[in-house]
Amino acid sequence: MELERLCSLLEDMEVEGWWPSNGPFEVMVGALLTQQTTWEKVVPVLEALRREGLMAPLPLSQCPADRLTELVRPIGFLHQKVRRLQALSLYVMEEHGGDPRGMLQGDLSRRRKELLSLPGIGPETADSILLFAGGRPKFVAANYVLRVFHRTGVLLDGDYASAQHLVEERFPEDTGLYMRLYASLVEVAKSHCRSVPRCQGCPLRPECRFTHRAGAGPGCRPAGRRGYPGSEG
Numbered sequence: 001m002e003l004e005r006l007c008s009l010l011e012d013m014e015v016e017g018w019w020p021s022n023g024p025f026e027v028m029v030g031a032l033l034t035q036q037t038t039w040e041k042v043v044p045v046l047e048a049l050r051r052e053g054l055m056a057p058l059p060l061s062q063c064p065a066d067r068l069t070e071l072v073r074p075i076g077f078l079h080q081k082v083r084r085l086q087a088l089s090l091y092v093m094e095e096h097g098g099d100p101r102g103m104l105q106g107d108l109s110r111r112r113k114e115l116l117s118l119p120g121i122g123p124e125t126a127d128s129i130l131l132f133a134g135g136r137p138k139f140v141a142a143n144y145v146l147r148v149f150h151r152t153g154v155l156l157d158g159d160y161a162s163a164q165h166l167v168e169e170r171f172p173e174d175t176g177l178y179m180r181l182y183a184s185l186v187e188v189a190k191s192h193c194r195s196v197p198r199c200q201g202c203p204l205r206p207e208c209r210f211t212h213r214a215g216a217g218p219g220c221r222p223a224g225r226r227g228y229p230g231s232e233g
């Protein structure tokens with residue numbers, strides 16, 4: 001299936017407001033917390049951080065580690081998550097005067113490199129932050145995306161970089177499309193294109209090579225992991 005065709009088959013999916021947040025810093029925090037866990041577990045932690053007045057770089061950077069550990073406890077990976085949140089909030093304070101929005105503007109590849117230099121931020125998390133927090137044109141080629149691309153034949157053997165390149169080359173600088181496409185693909189992967197696919201009702205089914213080739217039965221190798229919206233570990 002061609003990428004353009006996949007996009008048109010996903011056109012009717014309801015994904016408006018798919019990554020709910022109260023601003024760019026909250027998206028950054030959410031992107032870090034959702035690594036290695038599910039979005040459902042992250043939501044109450046985001047609410048607790050908000051309730052405690054910690055959803056901003058300054059208070060978060062000043063929050064004692066033991067208090068932060070208590071708040072993050074429901075997610076697990078305590079020390080790792082706490083260290084990463086502290087590093088992020090300190091960085092925004094020290095290098096960008098506490099302005100997360102400003103941190104994401106300017107030269108895109110420089111901003112990406114900057115994010116990648118922070119603890120626990122790999123390409124998927126960096127691109128999620130750039131796209132959903134900064135509104136920057138960076139497509140997130142997460143494992144969910146790769147799984148659907150592989151099975152539908154949009155990209156048979158591609159990795160993160162090649163999937164990202166494909167989308168960005170075909171639809172240059174189209175931030176809105178990157179957001180909608182990513183959200184739609186994650187939803188399809190969660191609802192239908194799971195490790196063992198449930199093709200019934202999948203919007204891509206009419207033209208999916210995997211369904212036609214293998215009858216949606218065994219033989220598909222899973223590419224995805226837990227997580228939503230991002231799942232990078």
Ligand code: SF4
Nearest residue numbers: 192193199202205208
């Ligand atoms: S039809 Fe089946 S294999 Fe193809 S994308 Fe949908 S769930 Fe995945």
